[in-house]
Amino acid sequence: MDIATLYTFLYTLWAVPTVLFSGAGRSSTGISQFEVHSLPNTAQLPPSWAGQLPVPETEEGNALFFWLFETEDTAYDENLIIWFNGGPGCSSLIGLTTGTGPVLLNGTSTQLVRNPHSWTKLGHVLYVDQPAGTGFSTASIPYPVQDQDRATDDFYRWLKSFLTRFSHLRSKRVHLIGESYAGIYIPYLAAAILDNNDTFPIDLRSISLGDATIGNPAAMSAATIAPYLRAQRDLLHMSDEIIDAFTEAEHTCGYDNLLRDANHFPPKGKLHIPGNHENLNFRRDRQQPPSQLLREEVHRRGLGTLYNETCDIHPTTKETVLASILNSTCNGPCATFATAINYLNTAAETSSTNKTEPPDTENQACFDIYDISNDCNTIDPLPLQATYFSRPDVQKALNLPPPPEGTTREYSPCNKTILDTLLAEQPTPPAYNILPRIATTHNLPVHVYSGEYDMLINHIGTELALQNMSWKGALGFSRPLNSSIFYADATAGSGPAGSGCGDGGGESSCEEAGTWVSERGVSYHLFHGAGHTVFAKKSREMFAYVRDVVVAG
Numbered sequence: 166m167d168i169a170t171l172y173t174f175l176y177t178l179w180a181v182p183t184v185l186f187s188g189a190g191r192s193s194t195g196i197s198q199f200e201v202h203s204l205p206n207t208a209q210l211p212p213s214w215a216g217q218l219p220v221p222e223t224e225e226g227n228a229l230f231f232w233l234f235e236t237e238d239t240a241y242d243e244n245l246i247i248w249f250n251g252g253p254g255c256s257s258l259i260g261l262t263t264g265t266g267p268v269l270l271n272g273t274s275t276q277l278v279r280n281p282h283s284w285t286k287l288g289h290v291l292y293v294d295q296p297a298g299t300g301f302s303t304a305s306i307p308y309p310v311q312d313q314d315r316a317t318d319d320f321y322r323w324l325k326s327f328l329t330r331f332s333h334l335r336s337k338r339v340h341l342i343g344e345s346y347a348g349i350y351i352p353y354l355a356a357a358i359l360d361n362n363d364t365f366p367i368d369l370r371s372i373s374l375g376d377a378t379i380g381n382p383a384a385m386s387a388a389t390i391a392p393y394l395r396a397q398r399d400l401l402h403m404s405d406e407i408i409d410a411f412t413e414a415e416h417t418c419g420y421d422n423l424l425r426d427a428n429h430f431p432p433k434g435k436l437h438i439p440g441n442h443e444n445l446n447f448r449r450d451r452q453q454p455p456s457q458l459l460r461e462e463v464h465r466r467g468l469g470t471l472y473n474e475t476c477d478i479h480p481t482t483k484e485t486v487l488a489s490i491l492n493s494t495c496n497g498p499c500a501t502f503a504t505a506i507n508y509l510n511t512a513a514e515t516s517s518t519n520k521t522e523p524p525d526t527e528n529q530a531c532f533d534i535y536d537i538s539n540d541c542n543t544i545d546p547l548p549l550q551a552t553y554f555s556r557p558d559v560q561k562a563l564n565l566p567p568p569p570e571g572t573t574r575e576y577s578p579c580n581k582t583i584l585d586t587l588l589a590e591q592p593t594p595p596a597y598n599i600l601p602r603i604a605t606t607h608n609l610p611v612h613v614y615s616g617e618y619d620m621l622i623n624h625i626g627t628e629l630a631l632q633n634m635s636w637k638g639a640l641g642f643s644r645p646l647n648s649s650i651f652y653a654d655a656t657a658g659s660g661p662a663g664s665g666c667g668d669g670g671g672e673s674s675c676e677e678a679g680t681w682v683s684e685r686g687v688s689y690h691l692f693h694g695a696g697h698t699v700f701a702k703k704s705r706e707m708f709a710y711v712r713d714v715v716v717a718g
């Protein structure tokens with residue numbers, strides 16, 4: 166034991182005896198100020214550390230909020246899982262309290278209860294609010310993060326500083342997992358970590374992207390929405406006539422040829438989007454009119470006004486659907502995605518405004534693009550979460566500095582300024598060059614997954630993006646994405662998310678969780694029965710996935 170280690174040992178012993186005895190933070194100095202001792206209205210937590218740490222070498226005022234949990238199972242002590250919510254500009258506390266972390270919001274109360282499927286049983290888990298200004302993180306003025314390069318640089322610099330302070334985590338196997346816009350955050354961050362490994366080694370072991378923005382937005386939305394609607398027509402209560410309109414438009418727009426080409430295993434060549442200039446349809450979508458429900462949704466998520474208020478299209482018939490897709494000056498040509506949203510919102514509004522009784526769950530009275538199986542009775546955890554984390558006693562427990570005298574600190578799960586800023590300058594989709602390089606040059610496992618009921622980032626679009634991606638000398642997967650099923654309770658180590666049912670687990674352990682394919686270091690899993698946030702609806706299945714696919718690799 167050298168002097169430095171001895172000093173660290175004594176310091177730790179003196180400063181944080183409880184932490185020492187719980188086995189954590191053995192060699193980290195100066196972290197006791199971040200200890201979370203207890204949290205109001207919460208079940209017992211595993212040892213954890215939270216607070217703000219500055220982003221080094223940037224303007225005064227940029228500090229990222231983190232919450233680190235110690236692993237609850239020493240068998241998984243070697244893993245450090247870092248979770249990212251998307252947005253851009255949404256807090257990672259969303260994922261923490263809705264299915265990945267040790268505590269969960271219980272129903273409509275702001276009581277946090279233990280999550281039996283917490284990822285803290287699979288490693289140390291770190292949640293960070295990033296980029297600067299997200300959640301409990303702070304930003305300098307004027308807002309400094311104007312593009313993804315800056316977001317990546319900031320987070321990478323911050324991570325080095327964090328690992329220097331929490332030095333007992335320096336040698337852990339790092340797994341980056343996130344959802345939605347984290348499909349951009351994570352590949353760019355992984356590239357920064359790998360490219361700088363010589364100067365600051367980080368043992369990065371995998372990246373996992375769920376319902377994520379990995380491909381061309383037009384291909385992931387407009388080009389793939391018709392087959393998605395056909396597959397989910399019952400859940401969406403769509404008539405033959407309306408489905409026919411989408412199928413007809415799909416042919417007119419040439420999307421059927423694209424889908425046919427994508428359905429070759431392996432694909433014959435790169436997939437061409439007909440008559441479309443990359444992201445244009447996506448941009449148009451963002452300028453289309455909000456329905457009342459969508460407006461409320463946007464307001465509820467703290468996103469302000471997202472859409473062009475001057476257009477107001479409410480297609481309800483085959484003719485108006487076709488006109489909206491093909492002829493609308495608001496949406497531009499071939500606006501299948503925008504039209505599908507307008508149609509479903511209009512249908513939901515009509516059926517809910519005509520009702521005097523409480524919403525009928527049998528009826529599609531509420532349309533949730535994040536999870537089409539949700540209905541009006543589905544509880545939205547975000548307002549509850551905002552209430553809980555806006556409490557001064559909770560903020561104090563998380564080691565946040567007190568707000569200026571006489572003021573309060575409102576916590577918003579998502580930040581519109583950040584969303585608008587980063588979406589205005591979208592980077593090239595990472596599947597074009599970053600993901601191929603990560604998988605090929607760095608030989609890092611890349612995992613992609615989707616929830617079947619997510620219509621915002623539908624799984625057919627994700628599958629198409631993967632079929633258009635080249636890695637390790639070939640394009641896409643060589644066999645269909647539905648070639649196998651997996652089970653939630655497969656024993657660890659039995660192959661990608663369970664090649665079979667575990668022995669003696671009874672009937673329930675044999676429930677089919679989804680389908681998967683894995684080739685040349687890239688895996689894809691499709692989860693049944695879950696929407697945009699798979700971890701929230703299917704936390705048991707997601708836990709098995711993290712255990713058997715992500716950290717086992």
Ligand SMILES: *[C@@H]1O[C@H](CO)[C@@H](O)[C@H](O)[C@H]1NC(C)=O
Binds near residue numbers: 274279
């Ligand atoms: C969740 O809340 C319900 C109703 O308030 C309560 O009965 C139940 O015990 C709570 N669950 C946990 C795990 O605390």
Ligand SMILES: *[C@@H]1O[C@H](CO)[C@@H](O)[C@H](O)[C@H]1NC(C)=O
Binds near residue numbers: 298303
């Ligand atoms: C969002 O971030 C911006 C830039 O840091 C900040 O000015 C604004 O107050 C934030 N909004 C919310 C609702 O937190």
Ligand SMILES: *[C@@H]1O[C@H](CO)[C@@H](O)[C@H](O)[C@H]1NC(C)=O
Binds near residue numbers: 369
């Ligand atoms: C990073 O550097 C470490 C130590 O030099 C090395 O063991 C590891 O293989 C490197 N990782 C990658 C992905 O290159």
Ligand SMILES: *[C@@H]1O[C@H](CO)[C@@H](O)[C@H](O)[C@H]1NC(C)=O
Binds near residue numbers: 630
């Ligand atoms: C396929 O990738 C190329 C870039 O490699 C891109 O130009 C094209 O738009 C992509 N096609 C689809 C359908 O995403």
Ligand SMILES: *[C@@H]1O[C@H](CO)[C@@H](O)[C@H](O)[C@H]1NC(C)=O
Binds near residue numbers: 484487488491492
């Ligand atoms: C689109 O507009 C053209 C010209 O006004 C018209 O002939 C055509 O019928 C319209 N198509 C649809 C589907 O509304």
Ligand SMILES: *[C@@H]1O[C@H](CO)[C@@H](O)[C@H](O)[C@H]1NC(C)=O
Binds near residue numbers: 452473
């Ligand atoms: C909104 O749509 C109207 C009607 O098509 C168009 O004239 C206007 O430029 C759009 N506004 C924005 C901000 O895109």
Ligand SMILES: *[C@@H]1O[C@H](CO)[C@@H](O)[C@H](O)[C@H]1NC(C)=O
Binds near residue numbers: 515516519
């Ligand atoms: C709802 O009410 C409107 C206006 O009264 C009517 O036009 C529409 O057909 C009704 N829709 C349903 C589904 O009953």
Ligand SMILES: *[C@@H]1O[C@H](CO)[C@@H](O)[C@H](O)[C@H]1NC(C)=O
Binds near residue numbers: 428645
């Ligand atoms: C798998 O996909 C193929 C072609 O896409 C389809 O014909 C087949 O029915 C699918 N199999 C299952 C089990 O879903």
